Each structure stands twice: as C-alpha cells, then as structure tokens.
Amino acid sequence: MEAGHADDSMVLNALLGDSPQGMFVFDAERRVVRCTPSGRGVRGLRTENVVGRGLDEFAPDFDRRELIALFDEVSARGVAVRGRLIRGRAPSEPGVTLALEVSLFPLRHPGRAGHGGQAGAPGLVAVVEDVTERHAASERLAVLGEVHRSVGSTLDEEATAHELVEALVPRFADAASVDLVDDGAPDRNRPVGPLSSETPLRRAAFKPPSADARVRDPGDSAPFPFPTPHTQVLNDTHPRLVSVGVDEPWIATDPQGFAPLLEAGVHSMIVAPLIAREATLGLLTVYRNRPDAFGADDLEVARQAALTAAAHLDNARSYRCEHTIASTLQRRLQPGTVPRMSAAETAHVYLPESAGGDWFDVIPLSGARVGLVVGEVIGHGIEAAATMGQLRTALRALALQDLETEELLTHLDEVAAQLEHSAPDPGGSVATCAIAVYDPVSQLCTAVRAGHVAPVVLGPDGSVRPLDVPEGPALGAGGRRAYTPVTDRLPEGSLLALYTNGLVATHSDPVLARRHLERVLAPTDRPLRQLCDAAVYHMAPTGEDDAVLLLARVGALSPDQVAEWTLPSESSVVATARRLVEQQLGAWGLEEISYTTELIVSELVTNAIRYGKGPILLRLIHDDHRLLSEVTDRSSASPHLRQARESDEGGRGLFIVMKFSERWGVRHSRHDKTIWSEQKLGAEQPAADLFPDLT
Missing domain, CATH: 3.30.450.20 (PAS domain)
Incomplete structure (x- = not known):
C-alpha cells in the first residue's frame, strides 16, 4: 500500500x-x-x-x-x-x-x-x-395541523367535540373523549378558574379503538369519581400524563366504571383541560393501548389540541347563547294572538332557525280591512332581531295612520335609513318587506313590495291568479325610492300567501320554488293550519335561515252588512243622516246603540259639511262584533281633536266621537278623505252618563 x-x-x-x-x-x-x-x-x-x-x-x-x-x-x-x-x-x-x-x-x-x-x-x-425522534416530532406537528384544519368548522358544540376526537384518533391516540361541563350555569356567566370535583360533565364525543375503552356512554352527565386524574385536572387546570393499570390507586375509586380501560389494554392516558378565557369548559382525555406509551412531548400536543378546541367550543357556546337571546327576543317581538276578522282567516308558520330578522304581522285596519305583512331583516343575531322589532313597530304605527300602501313603504324606508345610519357598519340595505291590504267590502287587494318576493295568490279553485307586483328597492339603501302598488279584485275564498326566502332556500331556482309552493297550496279549501304544515313538509326549509309563511283566506261582507248613502253638503242633511242611521240600526237589531251612533254620525257629517267639499258619502258597516261609521268628503284637510273650554259653545264634536268610539281616525286617498269611527258591540255606555247636558 x-x-x-x-x-x-x-x-x-x-x-x-x-x-x-x-x-x-x-x-x-x-x-x-x-x-x-x-x-x-x-x-x-x-x-x-x-x-x-x-x-x-x-x-x-x-x-x-x-x-x-x-x-x-x-x-x-x-x-x-x-x-x-x-x-x-x-x-x-x-x-x-x-x-x-x-x-x-x-x-x-x-x-x-x-x-x-x-x-x-x-x-x-x-x-x-x-429517525424515530424526528418522525415523532413530525407526527406531533401533523396532529396539531390536523386539529387546526378540521376542528371548528361549525358553531355547534357537539360537532366541534366530534371533530376533535376524529383529528386525534387513530393518528395520535387509540381512543379519545370530550366531556363538557354540564352544571347549568349560564354561558355568559361561566366562572373562571378551577372547578369543584363535584361538577357534572356530559360525554359529548368519544371515538373508540377496536376494543371499547368507554368509561361512560355519550350523553351521560355526572361528576367523575373522586379522586381521579379527571377531578385533579378540574381542581388545578394542569394537564396530566397518567399510567393506567390495576395497581394505580385512582382506579380503586370506581373499579367497575374504569374496568373497560383495563379490559381494552389501555396503559397510558392524558387528561387535559378545555380552557377558554380562563373558564374551564370540560376535559379532553386521550388513551393508548398501542405499544408506545404517551410521553412528555405528547402531553404538550394534547394540551395544545385542547386549547385550540376550547377556543372553538367557546365560540360555539357564545353563539348558542346569543342565538338563544336573539331567538327569544325575536319571538317576543312577533305578534301574539292574531285577531279574528271577517276580512280574512289567517294562519302562519314561523321558524326562527338562525335567529335572524324575519317577521310577519296581521293588522286590523279601518273599514273592516286587514293588512298582511311579511318582512326580512338583513343579517342575524341580536342586532337583526332588535332592528326587526323597530321596523315592525314603526310599520304598525304607520299602518294605523291609514296611509296608502306606497306611502306606508316610503315612510318605512325613511325609518330603515335612519336605522342604517346609526348601525355600526352602515352602507347597505336594512330589510325587505311585502304588504297586502284586503278590503272585504270591495274585495279589492292592494299589494306592494320592497325588495321582497311577491305574494302568491290562488283562486278558490286553486288556480294561480297573476298579481304582478313591481319590485321596489329594499328598505334603507338610500337614494330615490319608488314603490308601485298593484290592485286586483279577489273572489271570496281566494288564498293569499306571503313568505320569506328561507321557506324556499332549498330550491336553487326561485321561479321553480314559487311554482312548487303554488302546487302545495293549491287545495285552498283545506284548513289553513294543514296548508302551513304541508308547505313546511314539502318545501323542507334548510334550518340555516329563518322562514315565515303567512296565509290568508279572504272573505267578503254581504250586501246586507253594508249601508251607503250619498248626501248633499247642506246643514239640513244632519237630521237626515241621524234618521237613516236610526232606521238602519233598527233593521240590524242594534237599537241599543242607536243614540250614541246618531251622535257620532251627526258630528262626522257636521264636520264634513263645515270643512269639506262636494257631496258626502255616509257608510255603515255591521261587522259581527263591531259597527263602523264612515263619512267621506272631497277635502284633504284632516280634523284635529281639541279640548273645549267651559265657555265655548262648540268644539266638542270630535271629543264626542272619541268618547263613544273604540277607535277613530282619518283615512286619505288621492281624491278624498274619510273620517271613521269604530264601536264595539256589547259595550254601550249611555250618553247621559258622559254628557248630561246633551239630554
């Protein structure tokens, strides 16, 4: 070499x-x-x-x-x-x-x-x-990566718990369980820090290995035995790496309960607290019966996985709490008992699945008319529910002013614009709305809409009646508004359906969805409650959005329930009007309210003669439980109630109308105005008791 x-x-x-x-x-x-x-x-x-x-x-x-x-x-x-x-x-x-x-x-x-x-x-x-250590470190990082990727895809506690155990088994552990605190404490007032060993926990998720290592069944709610690693973690919120074996002293606290662990060959487990914002939400427990026991590095992986999942669980609980509050607020802001009216029989279905801002209303109007309203606030949660309540209250107040439908929506748009300007993030529409007003005397239905789906109208035979309502702009977006109403005469027994998008959300094509709803509602002679249920069954709302369906089967007043007279604008017709009222009430068998009704009509006619123009139309409507008196003239000036002083000779007219009426008001149209009074039958108050000088 x-x-x-x-x-x-x-x-x-x-x-x-x-x-x-x-x-x-x-x-x-x-x-x-x-x-x-x-x-x-x-x-x-x-x-x-x-x-x-x-x-x-x-x-x-x-x-x-x-x-x-x-x-x-x-x-x-x-x-x-x-x-x-x-x-x-x-x-x-x-x-x-x-x-x-x-x-x-x-x-x-x-x-x-x-x-x-x-x-x-x-x-x-x-x-x-x-490369054992390097590979193990890579695996631990991969496990945490999987936890970050897959946990928290929904705002549902149970789903989040299941996502966590799926991410850990079998890659990191042979079994995993999530137990959530189930002490009944409000989520918003969850105590911070450690919890008592007597705190009940509910098994929310468990993924077993081939041999079942379940200590409790899913859904079980009870405290863990004391003292065990679980109660110790609750006590100080520190994760623990625990050996499992028949000789371990904590096994003796509940030998029968922990027997499945030993039978499955589990020899190692980690118990980690689920902590978010310093509050303990529950426990994550992972088990191994594979040859390799958990080590110190695995303890850190479990701790990190528990922290990640706890943040998502906390979000889910916060969402649930807010959803509960918003749903409660939303339900409380909906109409209570819908009034019974001769104008229409109504029924509704209301599904506040997402705690959004869908609403409906049935508003009794003057002249035996009825207002049907369905609306939808943009967004979800408490703010949407509060906005819905404000809009519904404003709309009802405006409707009771007897405004025409397009004028009503114009004013409601102004209210919505004010709400939008005061919102934390202004710049968009506030809501959509559809309104239909039905008059059982003329059988005319007037509909208007602001960015909302048009009502469905079916004839008594189930045939579709086209009611092409132009779509006006949504409420609150700003700019020049233009709402165009459409009026149609509906045969008695026709069906009106107003709804929100949530009812038809499962259909990708709104035109096909509308046709499907029309077919479902076609048997118009069925009870309205059954039709509401059928719509839910067939349309199958997704549950991801609120859904409202308001049905109304319209009626008509018979000719013998309405009396009309056209009178000249002369002072002498006041006595004529009183005589006509007396005769008509006698024909209706309402003699007990004849005197007070004559007083009301004489004051209304006198007011029309003094301040109105042209001939006067006097109309009486006998509507089951009430009597309506209306006087129409061609003046747009509205009367104003004022208190007469003792020295005044006049000024008591409208005060008398107010005292003897259940309700009264003024209704304007493009060409005239109508002053009306509504008396509740069976609640007569003698005029002499109120105004002794009149007798």
Whole structure:
C-alpha cells in the first residue's frame, strides 16, 4: 500500500466501527455478514446473534413482507433505493418502536457492471438511520395541523367535540373523549378558574379503538369519581400524563366504571383541560393501548389540541347563547294572538332557525280591512332581531295612520335609513318587506313590495291568479325610492300567501320554488293550519335561515252588512243622516246603540259639511262584533281633536266621537278623505252618563 493512501478494508472498518448509522452487509442469501455494533437497535445485542442470521431472525417485529419487497426491488433492478421509512420494535429494546430510514445498495464483483440479477449483485449493504425522534416530532406537528384544519368548522358544540376526537384518533391516540361541563350555569356567566370535583360533565364525543375503552356512554352527565386524574385536572387546570393499570390507586375509586380501560389494554392516558378565557369548559382525555406509551412531548400536543378546541367550543357556546337571546327576543317581538276578522282567516308558520330578522304581522285596519305583512331583516343575531322589532313597530304605527300602501313603504324606508345610519357598519340595505291590504267590502287587494318576493295568490279553485307586483328597492339603501302598488279584485275564498326566502332556500331556482309552493297550496279549501304544515313538509326549509309563511283566506261582507248613502253638503242633511242611521240600526237589531251612533254620525257629517267639499258619502258597516261609521268628503284637510273650554259653545264634536268610539281616525286617498269611527258591540255606555247636558 502506498503511503498516504488507505485501502478499502480500512475505510470499511472505520464505517462499520464508528458510524452512528446502522450498517448491515448481507450476502446473496440475505444473511448478515457484518454489521455496525453501535447502531441503535443493535446496541446490546451480541454479534453472534446478528451475524449469520436473516433480518427476520434478529428483528422479528419488523414487517417481513415490506423488507422482502425492498430486497427484491434492489436485487431485481440492481440499483439502490434510498430513504424508505419502515417502523418496528427495536431488537435490543422491545418496548421501543423505531422509525427507521433505510437505504439499500447492491454489491457487485470488481469488474462486473451488470444490472439486475444475482450474477451482478451477490449481496446488499443496508444503511439504517434512526429517525424515530424526528418522525415523532413530525407526527406531533401533523396532529396539531390536523386539529387546526378540521376542528371548528361549525358553531355547534357537539360537532366541534366530534371533530376533535376524529383529528386525534387513530393518528395520535387509540381512543379519545370530550366531556363538557354540564352544571347549568349560564354561558355568559361561566366562572373562571378551577372547578369543584363535584361538577357534572356530559360525554359529548368519544371515538373508540377496536376494543371499547368507554368509561361512560355519550350523553351521560355526572361528576367523575373522586379522586381521579379527571377531578385533579378540574381542581388545578394542569394537564396530566397518567399510567393506567390495576395497581394505580385512582382506579380503586370506581373499579367497575374504569374496568373497560383495563379490559381494552389501555396503559397510558392524558387528561387535559378545555380552557377558554380562563373558564374551564370540560376535559379532553386521550388513551393508548398501542405499544408506545404517551410521553412528555405528547402531553404538550394534547394540551395544545385542547386549547385550540376550547377556543372553538367557546365560540360555539357564545353563539348558542346569543342565538338563544336573539331567538327569544325575536319571538317576543312577533305578534301574539292574531285577531279574528271577517276580512280574512289567517294562519302562519314561523321558524326562527338562525335567529335572524324575519317577521310577519296581521293588522286590523279601518273599514273592516286587514293588512298582511311579511318582512326580512338583513343579517342575524341580536342586532337583526332588535332592528326587526323597530321596523315592525314603526310599520304598525304607520299602518294605523291609514296611509296608502306606497306611502306606508316610503315612510318605512325613511325609518330603515335612519336605522342604517346609526348601525355600526352602515352602507347597505336594512330589510325587505311585502304588504297586502284586503278590503272585504270591495274585495279589492292592494299589494306592494320592497325588495321582497311577491305574494302568491290562488283562486278558490286553486288556480294561480297573476298579481304582478313591481319590485321596489329594499328598505334603507338610500337614494330615490319608488314603490308601485298593484290592485286586483279577489273572489271570496281566494288564498293569499306571503313568505320569506328561507321557506324556499332549498330550491336553487326561485321561479321553480314559487311554482312548487303554488302546487302545495293549491287545495285552498283545506284548513289553513294543514296548508302551513304541508308547505313546511314539502318545501323542507334548510334550518340555516329563518322562514315565515303567512296565509290568508279572504272573505267578503254581504250586501246586507253594508249601508251607503250619498248626501248633499247642506246643514239640513244632519237630521237626515241621524234618521237613516236610526232606521238602519233598527233593521240590524242594534237599537241599543242607536243614540250614541246618531251622535257620532251627526258630528262626522257636521264636520264634513263645515270643512269639506262636494257631496258626502255616509257608510255603515255591521261587522259581527263591531259597527263602523264612515263619512267621506272631497277635502284633504284632516280634523284635529281639541279640548273645549267651559265657555265655548262648540268644539266638542270630535271629543264626542272619541268618547263613544273604540277607535277613530282619518283615512286619505288621492281624491278624498274619510273620517271613521269604530264601536264595539256589547259595550254601550249611555250618553247621559258622559254628557248630561246633551239630554
């Protein structure tokens, strides 16, 4: 050998003697002829137990089929394979599972350059690098990555708990459970810090291994036995790495309850608190019955996973709390008992699934008319419910002013614009709305809408009646507003349906959705409650949005319930009007209210003669439980109530009307105005008791 040069044997001896990597030289029979004595997994093994043996003889816990496939690949192709990852139990450390990165190189005789076959590759060299720690660290990061990716996709506690155990099993643990505090405390007032060992916890999620390790069934709610790792974690909020075995003292607190752990072969578990904003929401417990027990690094993984999940659970609880408050507020702001009216029979279905701002209303109007309203506030939550309440109150107040439908929506748009300007994030529409007003005397229905779906109108036979209502702008968006009403005469027994988008959200095409709803409602003679239920069954709202359906089967007043007279605008007709009222009330059998009604009508007629124009229309409507008196003239000036002083000779007219009326008011149209009075039948108050000087 020349000076300064090392022969191959020296290099080989250095590699085999000092390399930190495991090196194995195999002959053609795939038996070890030389090996590195310092390689992990070989340390502690005597050389004679390795040399001369096949790999499956001294390392039987590695997958033999996987190894043979690698050897065959190198032998057949005559080229090296590098960096293949295999896992198995260490020969010299049976309690340790190794992750090894294996590279195989073919051996060739000097001077032979053949590829493939045993002739060119009489043996193999295997270089094995222990990557157990690196692989474990990578796996732990991958587990946390999976937790971050998959947990918290919904705002549902149960779903979040299930996502957490799915992310941990089987990659990190053989079983996992989530138990949530179930003490009945309000979520917004959840106490911070540790909890008592007597705090009940509800099993929210569990993912078992092949052998069931359940300590309690899903849905069970009870405190954990004391003292156990679970109660200790509740007590100080520190996660714990726990050995599981029959000799562990905490097992004795409930031998029967913890028996499934022992039966499943669980030997190691971690209990970690679910903490968010310093409040303890529950416990995460992970179990292992695989050969490798949990270690300190795994404890940190469980702690991080628990913190991530707790943040999402806290969001879910906050959402649930806000949803409950918003739903309660929304329900309280909806109409209570819908009044019974001769104008229309009504029924509704109201599904506040997302605590949004859908609403409806049925408003009795003057002249025996009825106002039907359905609206939808943009957004969800408490703010949407509060906005809905403000709009509904404003709309009802405006409707009771007897405004025409387009004027009503114009004023409501102004209210919505004010609400939008005061919102934390202004700049968009506030709500949509559809209004239909039906008059049972004329049988005319007037509809108008602001960015809302048009009402469905069906005839008594179920046929669709086209009511092409132009779509006005949504409420509160600003700019010039234009709302155009449409009026149609409806036969008695026709069906009106007003609804929100949530009812038809499962249909991608709104036109097809509308046709589907029309078919569902076509049997218009069925009870309205059954039609509401049928609409829910057939339309199948998603539950992701509120849904409202308001149905009204319209009626008509018979001719003998209405009396009308056209009178000249002369003072002498006041006595005529009183005489006509007396005769008509006698025909209706309402003599007991004849005197007070004559007083009301005489004051209304006198007011029309004094301040109005043109001929006067006097109309009486006998509507079951009430009597309506109306006087119409061609003046737009509205009368004003004022208190007469003792020295005044007049000024008591409208005061008298107010005293004898259940309600009274003024209704304007484009060409005239109507002053009306409503008396409740069966509640007569003698005029002499109120105004003795009149008698």
